[in-house]
Amino acid sequence: MIHRHVWPDPAPVCLLCCRSLMRRFFQQERWWVAIYIAAVLSPLALVLITPSPPSRGFLVEFAMGLGFVGLAMLGLQFALTARFRSIGGRLGLDTMLQFHRQAGIIAALFVFGHVVVALASEPAYFVFLDPRDNFARAGALSLVIVLIPLLLVLTFYRERIGLPYEWWRLSHGIIGALILVIGLAHVIRVDYLIGTPAKRAVIGVLVVGAIALLIHTRLVRPWLARRRPWRVADVRRETPRIWTLTLQSDSEHGLRFLPGQCVWLTIDESPFSFQQHPFTISSTAAESIQSPPVRTFEVTIKELGDFTRQIGKVKPGSRAFVEGPYGTSVMDPEAKSPAVFIVGGIGVTPAICMLRTLRDLQRQRPLLLLYATRTVDGAAFENELACMKNEMDLNVVRLVEEPPDGWTGESGRFSAEILERVVKPPFDRDDTQYFICGPDSMMDLAELTLRDRGVSAVQIHSERFQIV
Ligand SMILES: Cc1cc2nc3c(=O)[nH]c(=O)nc-3n(C[C@H](O)[C@H](O)[C@H](O)COP(=O)(O)OP(=O)(O)OC[C@H]3O[C@@H](n4cnc5c(N)ncnc54)[C@H](O)[C@@H]3O)c2cc1C
Incomplete structure (x- = not known):
């Protein structure tokens, strides 16, 4: 995790980070949210609007509904992480992955809800888990019941368990695909609500779509990359x-x-x-x-x-x-409004790209860089930033958490007070653009402080490096 040692207190940080990302997502991307909800509900809607066999009682049908929604959400998890530029490029990778994370928890709850409500309302369904009745079916469904919590535990406790990121990523994909395949096979084998050819065709399209997605992201895209070394x-x-x-x-x-x-x-x-x-x-x-x-x-x-x-x-x-x-946290170099960069540690990279771009394009606007690092020598690009101050209307404020003796600049951890102190005229204008990148806790605090000061969400551009 990036800079957790510098900016501790990970639990509230994580919650705040999810909340602010999700708020941004729901505020700015209502259309995508609507499309997502429609896609999640479409298999259920199909079952409901087409002729179906007689009802088996409210609780049983409710359990089936939970299962359909959970399975659709699991299928869409693959689309959310497929890094399609048309979607990811618009919403931002950090937002997409945070959404994937939250949706994964909800999908797991739906699938578990399906199992619990189905078994509680109709004990005859225990036969699905009875190896004496059908060994393969019982084994596969029991495996799903074990794999779903395993998937969540490995994701949320990966670092504590000491699982390397790459192994986690591989296992996450395999376990997710396995759960989806078993779930779809279960729906097809049960055959109760999808018995008509039209419904089977829709399920078939979903299965082929999921496989095509996997082939595209894991085979076609890398193969194309090979031709562009x-x-x-x-x-x-x-x-x-x-x-x-x-x-x-x-x-x-x-x-x-x-x-x-x-x-x-x-x-x-x-x-x-x-x-x-x-x-x-x-x-x-x-x-x-x-x-x-x-x-x-x-x-x-x-x-x-x-x-x-x-x-x-x-x-x-x-x-x-x-x-x-x-990435969506981009700068319009032609804009004339002031720009404030609030960055910590390696979060300086987007800011330096933006500053270099403005310098090379010779675009002038008031610029303020608040650059926080743990130590003085942890800051990159110091000489270049010093030169830029002469070439552009740029003010650089260095914030050092552990300053050496004799340090006269800002010191300590990033705080709302420091932000209040440095963001003064001409940077407190209504059209000032804020670019934030750094440790999650710093970003959360910066976003909340700016929102408290009345800065609108569209003026705040955040890029989160810690996405898993
Ligand atoms: C949009 C974005 C832009 C970034 N830009 C920069 C940058 O300009 N400079 C920079 O130094 N770092 C940047 N990072 C962070 C960088 O990707 C991670 O530091 C790096 O992947 C860590 O890999 P590792 O194997 O050395 O560390 P690990 O110890 O394996 O991982 C450290 C942490 O980095 C994250 N991480 C690891 N591997 C990946 C991966 N393949 N994909 C996503 N996250 C991963 C995980 O949260 C992990 O907990 C950026 C991250 C994101 C999401």
């Missing part, structure tokens, strides 16, 4: 634990991105590998805006875990694969 052209150290990698396209294809967007990067591995990590583009987007596509860009990476701790050892010339760009 990149190369690590340079690796340079920014601070003791932060590195910048220059990526160069090895094909005629390049990248079109906006300031603030990220890519998923695979280095020295097959594009089919699970070692794929998201990083914000830190180099200027000026060329990408003026004469796209670009064939060179940079990412700046902080050593944190298994993959990033090896980043300084990557050899120039190493093969890389780039997927993207993604």
Whole structure:
């Protein structure tokens, strides 16, 4: 987890982070929410509006309804994480993944509700779990009852259990697919509510859709990436634990991105590998805006875990694969309104990309960078930021949590008071744009403080690095 050591108190942080992300999602994306709810309810609606066998009593039918909704939600979980740029590019990866997380819990409750209500209302259904009646069926359904809590435990306690992220990602996909396949097989085998050819056809389309999605994300997309290889052209150290990698396209294809967007990067591995990590583009987007596509860009990476701790050892010339760009927390370089960047630690990467873009495009507007780090030498791009102050209307406020003796700048942890102190005229205008990126607790506090000050949600652009 990013910077948990610097910004402790993870439980409330997580709740706040979910709440603010979900609030943004429900406020700004009502259409997507409506489409999602329609998709979740569509199998149930189909059963209800077409001729069905006689009712088996309210509780039994209610249990079946829970099962249909739970299964539809489980199926849609794959679409939510498939990183379709048309959806993810609009909603933001962090929002999509947070939604995936919440929906997963609700889907699990629906499936468990289905089991409990069905067994409680009609004990004859215990036969489904009786190996003497049908060994394969009992085994598969019992497996689902075990796999669903396992999926949740591995997700929420992954770090405590010590499961590496990549192993978690692989097991999460396999367990999720297994639950879905068994669930669909259960619906098809029971055959009570889907007995007509039309209903079977719809279920068939859903099954084929889910398989196509899996084939697209795990096979077609990596295969396409193979035809567009990149190369690590340079690796340079920014601070003791932060590195910048220059990526160069090895094909005629390049990248079109906006300031603030990220890519998923695979280095020295097959594009089919699970070692794929998201990083914000830190180099200027000026060329990408003026004469796209670009064939060179940079990412700046902080050593944190298994993959990033090896980043300084990557050899120039190493093969890389780039997927993207993604991300909705982007800046319009033509806007004239003031921009305030509230960043912590490696969360400076979107801000530096935006500042470099404005500098290179020679766009002037009032700019304020509030840059928090634990130690003084934890800050990257210090010299460049100092130069930028002369080239642009830029004010940089450094906040150091553990300052050295003689430090005269802001010190301590990020707080509402510091924000109040530094965001003063001309930055307190109604059209000021705020770009926030850093540890979750800092982002939550910044978002809440700004909202309390009357800043509207559309003025706040947040990018969360901690998404799982
Ligand atoms: C949109 C976005 C932009 C990011 N931009 C930057 C950046 O510019 N610079 C930077 O240094 N870091 C950035 N990160 C964070 C970076 O992706 C993680 O630090 C990195 O993946 C950690 O991998 P690891 O194996 O070294 O660490 P691990 O110890 O395996 O993981 C540390 C934490 O990072 C997250 N993580 C790990 N692997 C992945 C993955 N494949 N996909 C998603 N999350 C993962 C998990 O929350 C995990 O708990 C960004 C993350 C996101 C979501």
